[in-house]
Amino acid sequence: MQSIVVTGGSGKAGTAIIRDLLEHGYKVMNVDIVPPREPLCHFFKADLTDMGAAVDVMRQAAGTVDRRRSPLGNADAVIHMAGIPAPSLAPDHTTFHNNLMSTYNVFSAATLFGLRRVVWASSETVFGLPFTRTPPIAAPLSEERVPKPESGYALAKAMCEQMAVEMHRWNPGTTFFGLRISNIFEPHNYADIPSFAADPALRAWNMWSWVDSRDVALACRLCLTADVSGAEIFTIAAADTLMPQPSRALLARAYPGVPVATDLGEFETLLSIDKARRMLGYAPKHTWRR
Numbered sequence: 279m280q281s282i283v284v285t286g287g288s289g290k291a292g293t294a295i296i297r298d299l300l301e302h303g304y305k306v307m308n309v310d311i312v313p314p315r316e317p318l319c320h321f322f323k324a325d326l327t328d329m330g331a332a333v334d335v336m337r338q339a340a341g342t343v344d345r346r347r348s349p350l351g352n353a354d355a356v357i358h359m360a361g362i363p364a365p366s367l368a369p370d371h372t373t374f375h376n377n378l379m380s381t382y383n384v385f386s387a388a389t390l391f392g393l394r395r396v397v398w399a400s401s402e403t404v405f406g407l408p409f410t411r412t413p414p415i416a417a418p419l420s421e422e423r424v425p426k427p428e429s430g431y432a433l434a435k436a437m438c439e440q441m442a443v444e445m446h447r448w449n450p451g452t453t454f455f456g457l458r459i460s461n462i463f464e465p466h467n468y469a470d471i472p473s474f475a476a477d478p479a480l481r482a483w484n485m486w487s488w489v490d491s492r493d494v495a496l497a498c499r500l501c502l503t504a505d506v507s508g509a510e511i512f513t514i515a516a517a518d519t520l521m522p523q524p525s526r527a528l529l530a531r532a533y534p535g536v537p538v539a540t541d542l543g544e545f546e547t548l549l550s551i552d553k554a555r556r557m558l559g560y561a562p563k564h565t566w567r568r
Contacts, residue, residue, distance in 0.1 A: 281305045281353045282502070283339045283393075285326060285384060286360030288314040290462055291399070291494050295357055298495035307353070309335050310360060326360050327376055332383035333390065340391040355395035357498050358384045365403065365431040374430035381438045389449035397501040400439055400456040400511060402549055403432035408483035409533075416537045417485070417529050418550035421458070421511045442509040453508060455501040460489040460515035460549055463566075471566045475522050482532040485548035486519035490564035500558040512554040517562050518545040 282299055286292040287308030296318050299306050306319040313321055322338070324331040339353035361377040362368050368376070381398060388396050405419050406412055406426035415423060427433040442454035461484055463471075474481050497514045519525055524544050529536055545567070554560035 281307075281339075283307050283309060283335065283353050283356040285309045285335075285356065285358045285380075286399075287319075287321075288312050289359060289363065290464065291363075291459070291491055292359045293318070294464075294491035294495040295359065295498050298492065298499055302499060307339055326380040326383055329383045329386070332380075332387040336384075336387035336391045336393070340393070353391075353393060355393055355397065355502055356384060356388050357501075358396065358398040360384070361399070362431070365429040370430035374434045377431065377434040378437060381434075382441060385441060385445045385454075389445060389452050393452060395453050395455065395502060396442070397455045397457065397498050398438070398442070400458045401432060401435045402458050402460045402484055402487060402513070402515070403427065403429065404436050404439065404458055405549070407432070413533050414485065414536055414548075416539075417525075417533070418539060418542065418546070418548045419485070419513075420550040421513055421553055439509075439511055446509040453506060454510070455504075455506070456509070456511045457494075457497055457501075458511060458513045458549075459494055460484065460487040460513070462491050462494060463488050464491050468566045471520055472522075474520050478521055478523060478528055479532060481520055482528075486521045486525075486528055487515045487547055487549045488520050489515045489562065493562040493564055496563065497554065497558065497560050500560055504558045506557055510557065512558060512560070513549050513551055514554060514560070515547045515549045515551050515562070516565060517547055517551065518565055518567065519547060520566070521545075 282304050284296050287296050288310040296306050309322045309324050311325050324335050326332050341352040362373045404425045425436040427436045439456050525546050
């Protein structure tokens, strides 16, 4: 695969993804509602909650209008990061509608024009974050656990995971990779991390998980070549927590009684990345501890 559409490419994760793809020889088109701060590649402005706009994007990316004029020639895949990126940034119903419909439109347009792979941003919130109603059922949490969305944002993500299953059933030639991405940090955020140690309770809402934007980019690129078919979900997090306290001690204080894996590492992430390691070859490269 050489030509990739990245939706939401002007955002935090999207920018890192585009930069990584370009460094590895891919042609990329950024599709977003706002222009990027840094013009890394061809930019196409579109509101993907409009089905017509999504179809137009994929038509151009696939080169069906005029391959000589297409910025990609013939797109192989789409990495869909567009949408409202977290709960509470907009009214709940607005977030739900925006994220559900933009994803439906991108999935539909991608399969219409025969793109072979769709990589898209699900969310760690599908696990039940921030655990205000129900504590985590076990640690580390894995993708096999039943989703427990607690907001319109998380509910839309959970519904999109099922949408991917059905879209693949209708279009077996397209493989879907849903990434349950943890709280994204960029290198300039690392200086803030040691301050979290003073009150671990403030980060218990996602079990002290995080991920570097460059590792999100790595995971997306691995999805483009992984020997995977169907519609799969992968948790994408750093290998460690944000805290200097051991993971087991953090759990005992915040979530007493939650079963913990006997082989849990000292500072190991409590959102399991084992499936991504096994099926994608994902090995996060970044940690704040060095």
